[in-house]
Amino acid sequence: MNERPSGSDHTFPPDSPASEFSCPQWWQIDPQAPFQLGPRQLPGRIWTASGCFGYGLTGHEITGDDHASPYVGLGAVVTKTLTPEPRAGNPMPRLVELPVGALNSIGLENVGFGHFLDEVLPALAKQQVPVIVSMAATRPEQFGVMAMRLQQAAADVSCWHGVELNLSCPNIAEGGHDFGSNPDTVTACVAAARPHLGDRALLAKLTPNVTRIAPLAEAARAGGADAVSAINTMVGLEVDLVSGRPILPRRTGGYSGPALLPIGLAMVDAIVREVAIPVVAVGGIATPADALKYFALGAVAVQVGTAQMRDPFAAAHIAASLRPARR
Amino acid sequence: MTSTGSPSCRRSLATAVSNHPVSRDLKVLEVRLPGPLDFRPGQFAMLNFPGPHELVFGRPLSILAVQGDRVSFLYRVVGRGTAQLASLRSGEPVTFLGPLGTPFPAPGGRRPVVLLAGGVGLPPLLAWWQRYGREQDHAFFGARDGGDVPWELLDPAWQISVDRPAGLPATRQAEVGLVTETCRRRLGEPQAGAEPGLVQACGPLPMLRAATTLAASWQWPCLVSVEEHMGCGYGVCRGCVLPGRDGSHLTACQDGPVLDSAVIDWESFGGEKT
Numbered sequence: 074m075n076e077r078p079s080g081s082d083h084t085f086p087p088d089s090p091a092s093e094f095s096c097p098q099w100w101q102i103d104p105q106a107p108f109q110l111g112p113r114q115l116p117g118r119i120w121t122a123s124g125c126f127g128y129g130l131t132g133h134e135i136t137g138d139d140h141a142s143p144y145v146g147l148g149a150v151v152t153k154t155l156t157p158e159p160r161a162g163n164p165m166p167r168l169v170e171l172p173v174g175a176l177n178s179i180g181l182e183n184v185g186f187g188h189f190l191d192e193v194l195p196a197l198a199k200q201q202v203p204v205i206v207s208m209a210a211t212r213p214e215q216f217g218v219m220a221m222r223l224q225q226a227a228a229d230v231s232c233w234h235g236v237e238l239n240l241s242c243p244n245i246a247e248g249g250h251d252f253g254s255n256p257d258t259v260t261a262c263v264a265a266a267r268p269h270l271g272d273r274a275l276l277a278k279l280t281p282n283v284t285r286i287a288p289l290a291e292a293a294r295a296g297g298a299d300a301v302s303a304i305n306t307m308v309g310l311e312v313d314l315v316s317g318r319p320i321l322p323r324r325t326g327g328y329s330g331p332a333l334l335p336i337g338l339a340m341v342d343a344i345v346r347e348v349a350i351p352v353v354a355v356g357g358i359a360t361p362a363d364a365l366k367y368f369a370l371g372a373v374a375v376q377v378g379t380a381q382m383r384d385p386f387a388a389a390h391i392a393a394s395l396r397p398a399r400r
Numbered sequence: 401m402t403s404t405g406s407p408s409c410r411r412s413l414a415t416a417v418s419n420h421p422v423s424r425d426l427k428v429l430e431v432r433l434p435g436p437l438d439f440r441p442g443q444f445a446m447l448n449f450p451g452p453h454e455l456v457f458g459r460p461l462s463i464l465a466v467q468g469d470r471v472s473f474l475y476r477v478v479g480r481g482t483a484q485l486a487s488l489r490s491g492e493p494v495t496f497l498g499p500l501g502t503p504f505p506a507p508g509g510r511r512p513v514v515l516l517a518g519g520v521g522l523p524p525l526l527a528w529w530q531r532y533g534r535e536q537d538h539a540f541f542g543a544r545d546g547g548d549v550p551w552e553l554l555d556p557a558w559q560i561s562v563d564r565p566a567g568l569p570a571t572r573q574a575e576v577g578l579v580t581e582t583c584r585r586r587l588g589e590p591q592a593g594a595e596p597g598l599v600q601a602c603g604p605l606p607m608l609r610a611a612t613t614l615a616a617s618w619q620w621p622c623l624v625s626v627e628e629h630m631g632c633g634y635g636v637c638r639g640c641v642l643p644g645r646d647g648s649h650l651t652a653c654q655d656g657p658v659l660d661s662a663v664i665d666w667e668s669f670g671g672e673k674t
Binding site for chain 2: 124125126127130133134135136137138153161162165166167168170171173174175177179182330331379381382383384385386
């Protein structure tokens with residue numbers, strides 16, 4: 074057998090049934106119960122992170138040993154980030170696996186906002202998949218236009234619960250990371266989208282590639298965000314020793330995976346302690362125990378990213394595992 | 401079955417049954433699933449190990465054969481993940497996500513199908529041969545030398561090509577040269593007016609290029625099974641793309657691995673520039 078540490082900390086979904094994870098006594102929240110986020114009631118607290126679960130599983134089905142579908146128990150699928158126009162994304166290679174994480178440079182490849190509204194969102198609505206729409210733009214006012222178009226196209230779509238502004242993708246040359254590290258632009262982007270969203274939740278996804286993250290959370294709050302998502306990937310680089318050059322064509326990429334957990338915990342803790350805004354935690358969550366650590370710090374919901382790419386049932390397993398034991 | 405008719409994908413905890421060498425550096429791993437599996441030749445599965453601090457991503461291995469709940473894979477150790485798979489022993493757990501990807505089609509009508517396999521590119525074509533192979537079809541396998549050939553897996557209908565005539569068993573024949581050259585020599589030029597056949601190839605990139613060129617010279621279509629590093633394997637991460645001729649990016653995991661070679665931008669493939 075492989076030598077593996079035992080104990081809940083190291084139980085990876087979904088190789089052990091949910092019943093094998095025992096929640097600590099202090100945990101009394103059912104993550105599959107609805108909760109209020111700003112003006113919107115969300116169906117649950119375990120979400121999939123943007124870029125790690127596509128636009129949901131449109132077009133195919135996956136069943137698991139313990140779950141009929143990867144959607145079971147999910148509070149939301151945060152879509153792959155959409156931009157006003159389709160993007161082909163970055164050249165290959167785009168993904169480098171490292172010992173405790175992965176470096177990606179996908180470059181916001183996406184089908185474009187128009188196609189998403191016309192084709193993808195109706196397919197998600199048909200399946201009643203709870204959706205948060207992730208969007209990126211290069212100017213603050215574009216977020217307003219996208220929010221308005223979404224509201225017009227999807228006002229009747231009850232499973233569309235909100236938007237997440239991607240203010241922090243490190244993989245595009247314009248906008249993205251530089252954009253999201255300036256508190257004034259964060260406020261401007263959020264404020265541009267807010268008036269168009271009605272009773273839908275508005276989240277701002279923050280970059281960790283700054284000295285202090287709390288001022289960005291404060292800037293999002295000031296612009297009218299209902300919550301912040303923290304954290305996005307960290308800028309990283311890997312070198313190919315044969316060529317002596319960076320592996321990724323654009324040199325750097327976004328580092329994600331288990332290595333981010335302690336960094337994400339520290340940043341979420343800083344936001345919770347310094348800023349009066351709900352935090353949706355994301356960064357390095359692979360197990361129920363990882364998610365619980367964020368909840369312990371005060372996160373209202375969590376997102377599963379790289380682990381969801383590894384296993385389409387990762388988030389569903391965490392959602393099933395974190396139902397508190399009956400006393 | 402899904403609405404599109406392809407076998408539905410399953411995520412399961414599997415158990416290794418056996419893991420043994422079939423040539424100098426090819427091994428066959430057999431795993432047992434909780435229930436029977438359906439697949440199409442050309443499809444693959446993502447294999448990984450339980451435990452969050454094992455491999456960040458699974459490893460895509462092409463399915464060689466399925467018998468009931470047993471699935472076998474032919475693979476070569478090329479890095480950390482396959483090295484770890486090579487150390488799997490009977491009874492040990494392995495996570496399975498599959499079958500995934502676009503398969504090779506079933507043969508249509510009378511038109512001949514020519515299979516060109518190189519090295520570890522054998523499993524999808526061997527699976528196709530075992531399920532569909534007919535009298536009018538032809539199967540070719542290329543390797544560096546006799547030690548690289550998994551003889552026990554290849555029935556005598558397979559024509560073997562080697563770069564060097566070393567390590568060849570007394571009972572089997574092999575030609576020296578590229579697999580595409582052997583194929584052209586054996587089959588000759590298609591007769592004028594004959595129904596065009598189909599080339600199906602899987603192997604290293606230069607071999608896929610040569611297969612495409614060979615098929616084009618006969619004015620036959622060519623399907624290739626491509627290999628890329630993958631993240632998710634199930635179409636959500638967009639990490640395994642290759643350049644399409646229309647400027648789009650094709651995912652190896654979902655648009656492929658089997659693609660019409662006419663849709664690939666061969667000038668950029670394998671050395672795409674910004």
